[in-house]
Amino acid sequence: MTEQRGPIAVIGCGLIGESWAALFIAYGYDVYAWDPSPTVRQGFAARLLRPISQVSAIAQRTRGLGQLVVAETLAEAVVDAVLIQENVPESVEIKRALYSEIEVVASEQAIIASSTSALTWSELSPGMRRPERLITAHPFNPPHLVPLVELFGICLSTLERADALYRAIGRKPVRLKKDAVGHIANRLASALWREAVHIVAEGIADVSEVDAALVNGPGLRWSVVGAHMTYHLGGGQEGISHYLQHLGPSQVRRWASLGSPKLNVDVCEQLIAGVTEEAGGRSVPELEAIRDSLLIKALQAREGQDVV
Amino acid sequence: MTEQRGPIAVIGCGLIGESWAALFIAYGYDVYAWDPSPTVRQGFAARLLRPISQVSAIAQRTRGLGQLVVAETLAEAVVDAVLIQENVPESVEIKRALYSEIEVVASEQAIIASSTSALTWSELSPGMRRPERLITAHPFNPPHLVPLVELFGICLSTLERADALYRAIGRKPVRLKKDAVGHIANRLASALWREAVHIVAEGIADVSEVDAALVNGPGLRWSVVGAHMTYHLGGGQEGISHYLQHLGPSQVRRWASLGSPKLNVDVCEQLIAGVTEEAGGRSVPELEAIRDSLLIKALQAREGQDVV
Numbered sequence: 001m002t003e004q005r006g007p008i009a010v011i012g013c014g015l016i017g018e019s020w021a022a023l024f025i026a027y028g029y030d031v032y033a034w035d036p037s038p039t040v041r042q043g044f045a046a047r048l049l050r051p052i053s054q055v056s057a058i059a060q061r062t063r064g065l066g067q068l069v070v071a072e073t074l075a076e077a078v079v080d081a082v083l084i085q086e087n088v089p090e091s092v093e094i095k096r097a098l099y100s101e102i103e104v105v106a107s108e109q110a111i112i113a114s115s116t117s118a119l120t121w122s123e124l125s126p127g128m129r130r131p132e133r134l135i136t137a138h139p140f141n142p143p144h145l146v147p148l149v150e151l152f153g154i155c156l157s158t159l160e161r162a163d164a165l166y167r168a169i170g171r172k173p174v175r176l177k178k179d180a181v182g183h184i185a186n187r188l189a190s191a192l193w194r195e196a197v198h199i200v201a202e203g204i205a206d207v208s209e210v211d212a213a214l215v216n217g218p219g220l221r222w223s224v225v226g227a228h229m230t231y232h233l234g235g236g237q238e239g240i241s242h243y244l245q246h247l248g249p250s251q252v253r254r255w256a257s258l259g260s261p262k263l264n265v266d267v268c269e270q271l272i273a274g275v276t277e278e279a280g281g282r283s284v285p286e287l288e289a290i291r292d293s294l295l296i297k298a299l300q301a302r303e304g305q306d307v308v
Numbered sequence: 309m310t311e312q313r314g315p316i317a318v319i320g321c322g323l324i325g326e327s328w329a330a331l332f333i334a335y336g337y338d339v340y341a342w343d344p345s346p347t348v349r350q351g352f353a354a355r356l357l358r359p360i361s362q363v364s365a366i367a368q369r370t371r372g373l374g375q376l377v378v379a380e381t382l383a384e385a386v387v388d389a390v391l392i393q394e395n396v397p398e399s400v401e402i403k404r405a406l407y408s409e410i411e412v413v414a415s416e417q418a419i420i421a422s423s424t425s426a427l428t429w430s431e432l433s434p435g436m437r438r439p440e441r442l443i444t445a446h447p448f449n450p451p452h453l454v455p456l457v458e459l460f461g462i463c464l465s466t467l468e469r470a471d472a473l474y475r476a477i478g479r480k481p482v483r484l485k486k487d488a489v490g491h492i493a494n495r496l497a498s499a500l501w502r503e504a505v506h507i508v509a510e511g512i513a514d515v516s517e518v519d520a521a522l523v524n525g526p527g528l529r530w531s532v533v534g535a536h537m538t539y540h541l542g543g544g545q546e547g548i549s550h551y552l553q554h555l556g557p558s559q560v561r562r563w564a565s566l567g568s569p570k571l572n573v574d575v576c577e578q579l580i581a582g583v584t585e586e587a588g589g590r591s592v593p594e595l596e597a598i599r600d601s602l603l604i605k606a607l608q609a610r611e612g613q614d615v616v
Contacts, residue, residue, distance in 0.1 A: 118558070140525040141542065148525030172524040174517040182562055184513050185525040189535070190562040191503035192496050192526075196535040205492050209482040211534020216480040217448040217456030217493040218500075219534070222527025224602035225595075226519020227497070227504040232583045232592065233599065234449065239592050240583045241576075248571045250426070254490055254498045255568070263556045268549075275540045275548045284540065284547050287533075291541065294532035294610060301609035302602060 007032050008165075009078045009110075011098065012087035013044045016115050019143035020085045021068065022051035027169040028063035033070050034077035036088075041070050051144045054292060058145070058299045059170055074098075075105040082107075083165055085137070087115045095119070096127050103129050111162050113137035117186065120179045121152050133158055137166070137173075138183050142288075145295045147172040150183040188227075198259025200274060201267045207274020223298060315340050316473075317386045317418075319406065320395035321352045324423050327451035328393045329376065330359035335477040336371035341378050342385035344396075349378050359452045362600060366453070366607045367478055382406075383413040390415075391473055393445070395423045403427070404435050411437050419470050421445035425494065428487045429460050441466055445474070445481075446491050450596075453603045455480040458491040496535075506567025508582060509575045515582025531606060 005028075010021045013035035021031045025048065035041050045068055052065065071077035078084050084102060088094055095114060102112060112134045114124055125131040135153030140146040149171045153159050159175065166173045176183060182190060196210050205213070225233065228240070235243030261267060279287060313336075318329045321343035329339045333356065343349050353376055360373070379385035386392050392410060396402055403422060410420060420442045422432055433439040443461035448454040457479045461467050467483065474481045484491060490498060504518050513521070533541065536548070543551030569575060587595060 146525055146529055148521055174521045176513050178512045180512045184507055184518055184521040187503050188500050189526045191566050192500045193535045194563050195495050195499035199492055204486045204488045205484050207536045210492055211536050213456055213482045213492040214530050214534045217454055218497045219530025221454060222522050223531035223606060225599050226522045227501045228515045228519050228583050229586060233596055237592055241580050244576045252571055255502045258499050263560055268552045272549050275536050278537060284545055288541055291533050297609040298531060298606055301605040
């Protein structure tokens with residue numbers, strides 16, 4: 001496949017748009033950005049400095065930074081783009097209306113990629129002239145550091161071109177075979193958090209202890225070995241078939257014992273008090289800075305070695 | 309609290325016993341090990357070389373290695389121990405019988421700590437003369453690398469002495485307020501895996517894609533930020549209270565959409581085929597070696613900086 005260096009359009013310049021723009025620019029791509037709000041457009045370049053410098057700490061690249069053009073119109077942003085990364089609010093109506101406008105001006109070859117977290121391809125594609133060029137490409141927060149991008153679409157060649165573009169900016173795309181609310185990662189995260197809330201609600205452990213258990217235990221291990229592979233490594237020489245045969249029934253019993261908490265006032269108060277204690281007076285931006293610095297170290301540590 | 313350097317007894321010399329012994333020895337503690345099987349005792353010292361060298365790559369320590377004594381009898385192993393780390397098979401009868409024998413010879417001050425994964429303190433303590441000195445201290449596989457130890461017991465001073473001993477060997481203990489099957493970490497892992505199995509069973513994504521999504525997405529992030537704190541950082545300046553108010557209802561809807569898969573023959577075959585493909589011809593020991601090397605790098609990367 002020939003390398004597509006053509007410009008990238010970033011449509012919607014909030015937090016997710018910032019991350020995408022920073023990634024593409026840090027890896028040498030020119031970015032045309034546009035947002036319906038002039039105020040958002042105006043501050044965009046300045047807001048990219050920090051994520052670009054963070055990406056530069058982990059980027060393996062051979063060329064200089066790409067150029068940023070903040071376009072005055074949607075048409076100007078998308079007309080030459082090979083990839084149009086859409087990050088507008090999570091509304092079917094807003095996104096569909098935007099795609100209609102984009103389809104008028106964009107090149108026939110341009111990929112339209114929605115960063116949507118809450119919506120699905122099936123909800124977004126109706127009304128498009130050429131739905132085969134729409135994909136969902138869901139990044140994971142903070143998107144300029146966490147490598148995951150979850151892809152779904154109906155056209156294999158569109159998906160392969162998108163896959164190559166995302167890999168070129170250090171991303172690790174995965175493919176869904178079927179459209180699903182929450183894609184993969186947010187379904188997993190939601191399942192885990194449900195039990196994390198249950199543990200607090202049942203008085204088994206405090207918020208900060210649950211979080212400490214995760215980051216020093218399964219979270220650390222899941223940063224290098226997936227959930228399925230974990231049970232392969234827990235099954236001795238015969239791996240997962242041995243595990244399923246001998247310990248499968250105990251997992252099914254464990255599943256039955258997991259909780260279904262309510263997010264009622266009491267539980268919410270427990271969670272807020274617990275997280276406040278865990279934050280220990282550190283503000284959200286301070287905590288984010290620690291998170292980012294640790295993510296960068298973790299990514300540098302795995303550099304050059306693929307995870308299991 | 310005065311430092312307790314007194315010897316550690318490691319009772320049960322399988323994989324978990326190896327990890328505990330390697331940790332204590334690498335951090336300069338003398339270990340008295342015993343296993344009912346003479347064959348297991350005989351090979352024990354040789355099996356510690358690899359985990360000791362792995363721990364040494366991440367241990368911050370100021371003294372040389374501790375000594376290993378492989379005891380001929382249980383009494384010899386426990387008589388002088390300040391901590392008796394029990395790792396015998398997961399049977400209430402076997403463990404209770406062992407504790408009775410230990411109580412006859414051990415010092416009144418000795419802590420008896422069970423590494424049990426499947427059983428609870430409430431199942432293990434009946435029949436003990438002094439149940440206040442029994443704790444569950446559940447490590448997470450591979451225990452010499454993953455820092456988590458989950459503690460439960462009924463005596464605060466016993467827990468605090470154990471906590472200090474585990475921290476002295478680089479562990480990150482967490483406390484349960486209430487006895488629970490699966491402690492914290494295995495409950496979280498089980499909840500996540502249930503959804504991971506559902507995603508495969510429903511044909512949403514293949515085994516290897518689910519695992520890749522985890523290690524490059526939420527797993528990576530959970531290695532530095534816990535599940536509860538994640539939603540604090542996802543709620544803007546107001547943190548988790550804003551999140552719960554605005555996105556709590558969408559999480560509850562997501563929870564309702566999560567799966568309850570069966571581990572029937574079809575699903576097990578899909579999992580085995582998927583993991584086999586993911587393993588790509590690499591044996592379980594080869595995969596474990598990659599996992600361990602990545603865990604060591606991840607631990608070195610976070611060295612000196614506490615996670616969020």
